[in-house]
């Protein structure tokens with residue numbers, strides 16, 4: 001494959017087709033664009049394969065794949081947290097409903113107690 005530094009590649013491949021632009025997603029060339037024969041390594045095609053973007057420096061090559069993995073990991077964790085939060089919200093809602101029910105029960109208990117106290121006061 002060509003490593004020529006010319007940014008303006010001739011986008012017609014060796015078999016006179018319009019080369020298509022693709023983006024590499026391998027760890028070594030993450031996000032690096034290249035032009036390729038639309039029938040690359042296929043019958044009737046050719047082996048036209050030219051990088052459009054300059055090679056990544058060693059530092060990016062070492063850092064970017066790790067960063068992407070981290071992002072994916074954090075996205076997974078975020079998703080888990082959101083699920084858990086949803087569950088907590090549901091639980092909280094249930095608790096609130098129970099608390100309201102309990103509150104009205106307590107109110108009736110207080111009324112009954114007051115009535116009982118009144119009756120005790122009246123007849124003792």
Ligand SMILES: [Zn+2]
Pocket residue numbers: 013014015016017037038039040045046047048
């Ligand atoms: Zn071709």
